Amino acid sequence: MRYPDVLRYCRSSQVIVSRRLTQLYTQCIVTRMDRAMILLGLLETGSAYGYDLKHHYDRLFGLRKQLAFGQIYATLARLMRDSCIEELEGEVSRGPERRRYRITAEGRDRVDEWLFTPDIPDENLQSNLFAKTVIALLIDDDAERLLDMQRHAHLERMRQLTTDKQGADFATAALCDHALFHLEADLRWIDLMSARLRDLRESIGQ
Amino acid sequence: MTHTPAPSAPLFCARDLRLSFGLTEALRGVDLTIRAGEILAIMGPSGSGKSTLLHVLAGVLVPAGGSVVYDGRCISTMNEAERARLRLTEFGFVFQFGQLLPDLSALDNVSIPLLLSGTGRREALARAQELLAVLGLQDCGDKRPPQLSGGQAQRVALARALVARPRVLFADEPTGSLDSLASEQVMELLAATVRSFGVTMVVVTHDPRTAAYADREVIVRDGQIRTGFDL
């Protein structure tokens, strides 16, 4: 799937890009590690200026709070230190926002690993999963497979929680239930996403 | 508390199952192995073919292609009478709703499978009463299904499914028409009873919290099982 196609689909169906929809994710605690990966993933779609990267990120993932330039610089610096990205030759004198960056092979590997390692299922990870799915779509990777893997991890976690619930005291049981319901909500989203991906694939004719 | 599925011999061996209803292909080459004593959840979106898969495993439907081997016997080549006999004596079934006869008391409903396989009336009723007691329904024996709550009715259905000591229990959306609490009660009871009797169970469900009571899950999508990460 090509990015322009995705955008076209997104625009026409206002699914992923729609602010309204993204506002459904009331909690979005994106860890620093994940932020790095997201930016890296975005860079995998093509080399970009720092400035463009920020706006790209904001448009896709910015919620109430947009990403500060400082955060971008720090993340980009770290990525460079880890040889995930490299600067393109050019106007070195300008600030980071004006510098052009490109992903390295190492970086691609890291993105791949990130995409296809299921997150530890907990109730706060929707945004990560969301981000991963979008990135996978953008870089034309097997988004469906990553969803399946996450689903499997979720179910495994739910099994664990269910077993823990047996014979537990009221408080523990209540906590387990709470977690279970949130995991279920995730799974619903995962199922829906899978279904939409299939629809999309059919309509595009692949 | 963790459950460790003991490595045991495969009870069901389904290979390359294919089945179509008219022009719709319900199963398109399904491979599945089920071990004795485990609880398997078959999940998937509506229309994916999961109920069909259950029906084929249970010998209700005959696949157009592929085979199902249960306990060394090939089910898919048996005739209807033999398969019916198998279903009566070795399998138990729980459905989403509507499986209890509304005219009979709970006790009578539970005793039916025993009567069908030739047990005497008195003994059948005694065993039914025992089982109802195990499931916490000792006071519901004389009530009729319309007088029971959804959860109670499903537990009676469970009793009926287990009364003839089946080796395998097939459950098709057992919690589909129940609310959260009733679902939980039914599934807890189901899983516990099935494990304590050593019965293998195959549950078809779209509800993750129901599937969470199983040992593992398979996802059926478009007539096939998604593989690639764990089986």
Add this chain to the structure above:
Amino acid sequence: MKTLTLARLLLAHDRAALLRLLGIVCGVAVGTALFLTLWGFSQGITARTERATWPDYATDGTAGIHASELVGELPPDQIIISGNSAVLYPSLVDHFLDKRIGVVRIAATEDSTVAVPGANPVPRPGEYLASPAAAALIAEYPPELLGNRYGQSAGVLGDEALGSPGSLLIVRGATVEEMRLQSDAFVVSSLAGKAFSTSAFRIAAIVGSIAILLPVLLLISIITRLGAAQRQETFATLRLMGATPAQIARLAVLETGITSLLGAVAGGALAWALSPLFAQIQIDNERFFAADIQPSVPFALGIALLITVATTLVAWVRALRSQNTGLGASREIVEKKPGLWRLAPLLLGMVTLAGGGWLSSHYDLFSGLSEILFSILFVAGFVAILVGLVLAGPLLTWWASRFAARFSRSAAGVIAFARIKQHPQAAFRAVGGLVVAVFVVSFFFAAITIARVDTDDGAGAAEATDASLSGTGDATGNASERAAARPAPPLLHASLSGGYTVADMDAVQTQLEAAEGVTGVVVVSYLEGPAGEEAASSEGAAVIRATDAAVLGIPQAEVPDAPWIAVPPRYLPSAYVPSDADPAHPIQAAQFADIEELRPSYLLVAYGGDELMCERVRTTLLTSSLRLVMAPLTTAEMRDDGSANAFIQEYAYLANLGVLIATAVSGISMAVSTISSILDRRRTLALMRLTGMPHTALRRMIAAETLLPLFVVFLLSTALGFIVAQLLLSGLTEGRRFVDFSLLDPMYFVVLAISLLLATAAIVATFPTAHRSTALTATRFE
């Protein structure tokens, strides 16, 4: 939305619905036509009896003085009449071959003002008027066989004197002097027949009609119910869409009203148009005049209207009542447990009949005001029992299912009896038609046993019936006590009027022996005076000449040596043999002092040849100058009289027809009810088959569900039919007559077997559909 518009909308593109409505119209038409036809027949039986019996009530001795007591001239406003019709007294009329011809003799003045049915003016002495059928018969044979008996033909008897187009009746003219000597001649001033000689007959007729017509009404109700059942789904959908109960009810009324009206009117027209055809049907060997059975136009319309109103009312009530079935997937119709009150009408009816019977055997209720009350009591009791049977059915079915459930061993039984226990009304309704049909059949066949006669037994058990119902005292004893002595040559028995001496008879005897066909004549005389009394008590009352003994087939060895011998009854073919008769009593010489003590009673004329010769001899006897009490009869005719003419048997023919039709329709109704009950439990049963329930279990379940109520109520309705027949008969005959089960017509068992067979066929016919609709594919789409 206007009801009519809504109705049209529902039907617009629904061919199945139109067919259903058409089916209702046809069904109601058939039912109405059947009702009116059966009604017509029962009215026709009454009408023709009333018309045909005008001679009988004039000559039964109650209408006027005996002709011999007439002083002076016969006034113009009176006539003298003798004779009988073949309807009421079949043994007293003339016989020809296998036919009975009623012969009436009338003496009237030239200017007589008395209206004689069909004979205006009255034939002159020596002339006769014959009914069309009789005239045809006379023309068919040589006069010396038949025509000469009556004299000169003066024309045809009018229809108003006849019961049916095929009636055989002769009205002869006679002189006053001749009539004075006739033993059954009476002076009357008016002539009228009666449909029923006593109110007991009338009650029996009413009860019979009700019993016949009930299966037909049931038929109509079953048809409309079948039609309504399919409508329920449409109505449920409408209610879901927001139609009010009143709207639904109006819709039901409109639909039922129109279809019933169309059907009923069509049925009425059909019955009216076909009645001339039906008039050709013979009930009790007689046809009908079309006018007798044709329903009058106002009556037919009235019945059509009544049926329409009834069915519409029921549909309206049902539509209003069905509001409490919930909207939604589960169509569990909850039935109330049947209450004990259901037994009340049945018990009340039986108490009424039993009480009536007891009363009638202790008090004379057949006169005056008590007669009317009594009639009402009996009819009401009967109706109460019929209604009570239908009401009590569900309760009895419920009890039976509880009993059976306790003992059932198989899954099929447990399921079936639980179903019946929860839905006793539906279970009974399925077999209700059959139950009523069986009751009616049992009732009729039990009732007519009092009229059946074994062909070996002597005469007139029918006359015994009639005698009992008309209250004229004891029946003529056990028919089997009639003589069946040693075989004699073919004989004609000619009863002589009084006044003859032995000397007279000698001349007659010589004359007769010379007639063509006659091979011997025996004069049987009885002793009068003290010698006679003594002889009567010792079985030696019948005296004949010793020389005539050979005519009777008595071997010479047994004939004592005397001019006159006293012959025990067993030697006389047509005599009454008492039960304490000594079979070895020998023929003795007759003991009397004076020959004048012998009174000739009757002649036995032996003839040689076939039946035509018999008729020739009979004609010879009738045209001789002998004064006979009644027409000469052969021995066979004396024994086999009127067995077919029992009043109640006429109704039994109708009943068979009604019952068979009701049975057929009930079978269909049973099949439909069974299928619908399967469909109601479709999912559950399909799931059970999925879990391994074999389809033989399904079949046994269906069979048990239908057969239990059938069996229970079959027994009950049979028993009840017999009991009610018993009560009714003993009540109407003032406690004298009872049902004789040994005389039960084998036809009864045939009809029962056919009913059971139809029921079984109906059940088996549902198996394929049940199998199909609970197939495993029914569970696929959740």
